[in-house]
Amino acid sequence: MRRRNFLTRTGAGLAGLTALSGCTGDGGDGTESASTESATDTEATESATEAGTTTGSVEELSGTLSVATYSSFVGDGAAGNWLKSEFESEHPEVTVEFETPENGLNQYIQRKSEGAPIDADLFVGLNTGELVRADEQLDETLFATASDRIDGADTVRSELQFDPDGRVVPYDTGYISLVYDEGEVDAPGTFDALLEPAYEDALIAQNAQQSDPGRAFLLWTIYNKDPDGYLDYWVGLVDNGVTILSDWEQAYNAYSDEEAPMVVSYSTDQVFYHGEGVDMSRHQVGFLNDQGYANPEGMAQFVDSDDAELAQAFASFALTAPAQREIATRNVQFPAVEGVDPGGDFGEYALEPPEPVTFTYDELSGNVSGWIDEWARQIASN
Amino acid sequence: MDARVDRLALPVGVIATLATLLVVFYYPVGSVLVGAVRVGGQLSLEPLGAVLGDPFYADRFGFTAYQALLSTVASVLVGLPGAYLLARFEFPGRRFLRSVTILPFVLPSIMVAVGFLAMFGRTGLFNDLLAVVGLGPVELTFTLEIIVLAHAFYNAPLVTRLVTAAWESVDARRVETARTLGASPLVAFRDVVVPQLLPALLTAAVLTFLFTFMSFPIVLALGGLEFATVEVWLFARVQNLALTEAATLGAIETALSLGLIYVYLRFEAMQLGAGGGSRSIDREPLLAGWRSLVDPRRLALLSYGGVVLVLFVGPLASLVVESVTTPEGQFTTDYYAFLLAQQASAATGTVQPVPAITNSLLFAAGALVLALPMGVVVSVVAARETRGSRIAEALLTAPLAVSGIVLGLGMLRTLVFGTELFGHRLTVTGPVAIVAAHAVAGYPFVTRTVTPALSAIDDRLVDAARSLGASRTTALLDVELPLIAAALVAGAAFAVAISIGEFDTTVLLAEGVDSATMPVALERYTGNRSLGPNLGPATAMGTVLLAVTTVSFVVIDRVGGRWER
Numbered sequence: 037m038r039r040r041n042f043l044t045r046t047g048a049g050l051a052g053l054t055a056l057s058g059c060t061g062d063g064g065d066g067t068e069s070a071s072t073e074s075a076t077d078t079e080a081t082e083s084a085t086e087a088g089t090t091t092g093s094v095e096e097l098s099g100t101l102s103v104a105t106y107s108s109f110v111g112d113g114a115a116g117n118w119l120k121s122e123f124e125s126e127h128p129e130v131t132v133e134f135e136t137p138e139n140g141l142n143q144y145i146q147r148k149s150e151g152a153p154i155d156a157d158l159f160v161g162l163n164t165g166e167l168v169r170a171d172e173q174l175d176e177t178l179f180a181t182a183s184d185r186i187d188g189a190d191t192v193r194s195e196l197q198f199d200p201d202g203r204v205v206p207y208d209t210g211y212i213s214l215v216y217d218e219g220e221v222d223a224p225g226t227f228d229a230l231l232e233p234a235y236e237d238a239l240i241a242q243n244a245q246q247s248d249p250g251r252a253f254l255l256w257t258i259y260n261k262d263p264d265g266y267l268d269y270w271v272g273l274v275d276n277g278v279t280i281l282s283d284w285e286q287a288y289n290a291y292s293d294e295e296a297p298m299v300v301s302y303s304t305d306q307v308f309y310h311g312e313g314v315d316m317s318r319h320q321v322g323f324l325n326d327q328g329y330a331n332p333e334g335m336a337q338f339v340d341s342d343d344a345e346l347a348q349a350f351a352s353f354a355l356t357a358p359a360q361r362e363i364a365t366r367n368v369q370f371p372a373v374e375g376v377d378p379g380g381d382f383g384e385y386a387l388e389p390p391e392p393v394t395f396t397y398d399e400l401s402g403n404v405s406g407w408i409d410e411w412a413r414q415i416a417s418n
Numbered sequence: 419m420d421a422r423v424d425r426l427a428l429p430v431g432v433i434a435t436l437a438t439l440l441v442v443f444y445y446p447v448g449s450v451l452v453g454a455v456r457v458g459g460q461l462s463l464e465p466l467g468a469v470l471g472d473p474f475y476a477d478r479f480g481f482t483a484y485q486a487l488l489s490t491v492a493s494v495l496v497g498l499p500g501a502y503l504l505a506r507f508e509f510p511g512r513r514f515l516r517s518v519t520i521l522p523f524v525l526p527s528i529m530v531a532v533g534f535l536a537m538f539g540r541t542g543l544f545n546d547l548l549a550v551v552g553l554g555p556v557e558l559t560f561t562l563e564i565i566v567l568a569h570a571f572y573n574a575p576l577v578t579r580l581v582t583a584a585w586e587s588v589d590a591r592r593v594e595t596a597r598t599l600g601a602s603p604l605v606a607f608r609d610v611v612v613p614q615l616l617p618a619l620l621t622a623a624v625l626t627f628l629f630t631f632m633s634f635p636i637v638l639a640l641g642g643l644e645f646a647t648v649e650v651w652l653f654a655r656v657q658n659l660a661l662t663e664a665a666t667l668g669a670i671e672t673a674l675s676l677g678l679i680y681v682y683l684r685f686e687a688m689q690l691g692a693g694g695g696s697r698s699i700d701r702e703p704l705l706a707g708w709r710s711l712v713d714p715r716r717l718a719l720l721s722y723g724g725v726v727l728v729l730f731v732g733p734l735a736s737l738v739v740e741s742v743t744t745p746e747g748q749f750t751t752d753y754y755a756f757l758l759a760q761q762a763s764a765a766t767g768t769v770q771p772v773p774a775i776t777n778s779l780l781f782a783a784g785a786l787v788l789a790l791p792m793g794v795v796v797s798v799v800a801a802r803e804t805r806g807s808r809i810a811e812a813l814l815t816a817p818l819a820v821s822g823i824v825l826g827l828g829m830l831r832t833l834v835f836g837t838e839l840f841g842h843r844l845t846v847t848g849p850v851a852i853v854a855a856h857a858v859a860g861y862p863f864v865t866r867t868v869t870p871a872l873s874a875i876d877d878r879l880v881d882a883a884r885s886l887g888a889s890r891t892t893a894l895l896d897v898e899l900p901l902i903a904a905a906l907v908a909g910a911a912f913a914v915a916i917s918i919g920e921f922d923t924t925v926l927l928a929e930g931v932d933s934a935t936m937p938v939a940l941e942r943y944t945g946n947r948s949l950g951p952n953l954g955p956a957t958a959m960g961t962v963l964l965a966v967t968t969v970s971f972v973v974i975d976r977v978g979g980r981w982e983r
Contacts, residue, residue: 107767107942107945108945108946108947110765110766110767111765111766111767111768111769111942111946112759112760112763112765112768112948113765113948114765114767116766116767117765117766117767120766133766134766134767136767138925138926139657139830142657142659143830145659146659146830146831146835147835150831150835152835152836152843153836153843169658169659173659243643243654245654245657245658246653246654246657274644279560279642280642280643280644281560281639281642282638282639282643285528285944285945285951285953286528286531286639288951288952289532289535289952289953290535290539290559290560292745292952293535293536293539293540293541293542294539294540294541295535295539295540295559295560308947308950308951309950313746313748314746315746368947405658405660408658409658412643412646412654413474415643415644416474416478416643416644416646416651417474417477418644
């Protein structure tokens with residue numbers, strides 16, 4: 037155990053000196069590793085020799101990193117597995133493991149609030165609303181303020197940064213938009229148009245209580261209709277026959293079955309559907325009011341992590357240009373880092389809204405759960 | 419048999435049953451429900467008051483009961499003719515049909531939803547059929563009607579199965595006696611057969627009402643938010659971590675359900691009379707040449723066959739068709755190739771189909787081995803006419819009365835997070851915990867099928883055996899068990915079905931993907947976008963699940979059938 041700690045720390049110090057991984061090494065790390073070095077001098081020599089003989093390069097990181105994420109982030113060909121294998125081949129002494137609890141972030145919020153142990157080091161895949169929920173539920177923070185120790189955090193596009201406390205670093209974003217069948221309806225163009233008879237029974241949306249795109253779409257309507265006016269707007273949508281299904285899969289499946297000609301989805305829809313023999317008229321992306329609602333996904337190191345450095349190194353790795361390109365392509369979401377172009381099919385078929393909009397953490401804090409509750413009661417009472 | 423074993427067998431069985439229930443049921447559920455009456459460590463009626471005083475929730479409970487009532491009526495209407503057909507007529511494939519009546523029970527709701535949308539959707543097969551005869555189209559999707567239909571899909575087989583078992587155990591000699599005493603066939607049916615079917619029918623109706631009252635995934639999948647039941651709302655509260663409100667909703671649901679179970683058990687106890695060794699009524703051949711075409715009963719059954727084709731075969735066949743069809747309507751084998759690729763993949767986090775099948779079968783076998791004795795023990799307790807035995811039975815049937823979401827939340831907080839005991843944090847997860855949880859979910863079905871059969875046994879038979887020197891245990895094994903074999907087999911099929919179809923606690927208690935079952939694999943594949951956003955891979959897995967479970971149930975019935983008379 038002591039040796040593992042030591043290796044990790046020395047590694048960070050050395051990396052800072054040699055700038056092998058572009059690590060700038062801040063003051064905190066320097067002091068720490070210096071004191072460790074003096075305390076365990078003999079071990080230092082030992083391990084330096086060992087590392088030198090085994091790989092011929094400087095060993096920097098070792099140990100097991102436990103990453104908590106959602107289940108579709110891992111599996112054959114998924115972004116998580118690419119990150120794992122690349123990170124492990126850059127750091128042969130590191131093993132990356134995944135935890136994918138069914139209830140996602142709630143699992144860790146509940147563990148924290150009940151004093152149960154949290155084994156994961158890093159959470160990958162939380163959005164603004166979830167961070168707000170975590171903070172509202174807990175007296176102590178779940179995540180460490182570590183973004184200044186994550187390389188590349190400052191290269192993330194500023195409009196995607198959603199944590200004012202510097203805990204969560206975004207790694208990709210989706211834009212919520214409509215997907216529609218242009219053989220059946222014209223692009224509605226505006227939120228108001230959705231209330232017109234031309235769009236009667238035309239839209240399938242998702243339940244904002246449990247679906248990410250559903251929640252983002254609701255927030256998008258609040259963004260445009262204000263907290264005072266969005267319920268009236270939704271009464272109008274319900275009167276015009278909107279269908280609200282529980283999650284994205286069901287909604288999209290119903291859309292595929294031609295239950296309705298429009299569905300709330302992502303602006304990357306065509307990335308999946310281009311190709312020979314595919315009828316693209318069924319995969320038109322519609323931005324309302326020339327906007328798309330940005331739903332950035334971020335990663336954050338658990339404050340209880342016993343291997344913070346490893347977690348931060350993994351997060352840094354996820355922000356490098358090659359990782360950003362892979363995450364974008366495999367997760368079918370836009371990269372978060374400024375100036376990264378995934379190229380290929382993604383570059384050709386992913387559509388960005390003219391005006392990305394989103395609520396900030398401060399705007400959601402104290403409001404979002406009330407907005408959703410009011411909305412759900414309104415719909416259910418209809 | 420050794421007298422000591424004899425004396426200890428029942429108490430040990432009761433204690434083992436209670437211990438299992440305590441760990442994987444009462445403690446987890448209690449830890450959640452206590453939140454309904456405790457705020458900040460103090461007893462408080464405030465949460466209950468807040469929910470009961472909220473007109474919105476009054477509406478939710480009202481709607482929930484209303485749709486459950488409609489669903490129960492629909493399930494009975496669809497299920498009863500099936501029991502009549504299976505119990506009274508002989509035809510090729512009857513046994514197979516009886517075996518597979520249980521199939522709907524194991525299907526994950528997501529698959530039923532896919533099948534129903536493909537069958538009853540705007541562009542579905544049903545509307546195509548209507549168009550052929552110049553009718554339709556009907557708009558059924560996301561209406562109350564389709565929810566009720568899907569509930570009937572799940573629960574009518576329950577009615578069919580329980581009533582068929584009761585019908586088959588009606589003593590033919592009593593019917594014949596009534597006839598020789600001058601009763602018309604109708605009167606004999608009313609006076610002899612109906613009283614024996616009624617308990618089974620009521621059991622099925624009460625169970626259907628309970629299930630549909632706490633229905634969650636079907637309403638979520640086919641209904642849309644405006645049809646939210648209490649359970650759907652409870653789920654949303656849990657998602658938002660509004661746990662006090664969730665606990666309160668769960669406590670009210672549980673109280674209502676337990677109350678219903680108690681009233682029903684009182685009624686059942688009054689209904690049961692002595693039955694005993696009997697000879698089943700002979701079945702008539704279903705096909706009786708040209709006369710079939712003019713016999714109103716057979717014509718009615720023929721049209722019933724049409725209903726079955728549309729309501730049961732339709733969605734299942736649509737599911738299979740979906741598994742070989744691209745979104746553009748072309749034939750494809752890609753989704754099965756996907757399953758093979760998953761099987762071949764060694765990537766972390768990949769759920770492989772073959773281990774999922776093996777796990778499902780292993781867990782089901784384990785759950786069966788545990789649930790059968792548990793169910794029989796509870797039945798033996800229930801069959802004793804002592805004070806408080808109805809209350810004891812109601813509490814021992816509680817797994818039927820508690821919301822699956824409350825149970826899941828409780829398991830998460832007590833078993834998965836762990837409980838401090840003597841300074842150690844104990845967690846209960848992994849395959850053994852999964853099997854125990856499945857057994858707890860399944861044993862009430864064993865009890866519900868076995869209790870009526872056990873109570874109907876003529877006490878004199880057991881007394882006779884004992885006076886001839888048989889121990890209590892020997893009497894149970896040699897006299898009673900053969901008499902309740904049909905009920906046991908029915909209960910066993912339910913226990914296996916519950917285990918194979920179970921998703922929520924499995925995924926909660928599983929440690930990583932190694933314990934994944936078929937429904938878990940299916941759920942994972944719905945989220946897999948490697949073939950684009952469509953449910954093809956999931957429908958392929960659903961088809962595999964359908965095939966594996968069909969074979970399992972045929973085997974159970976064949977093996978079990980050897981013990982039946």
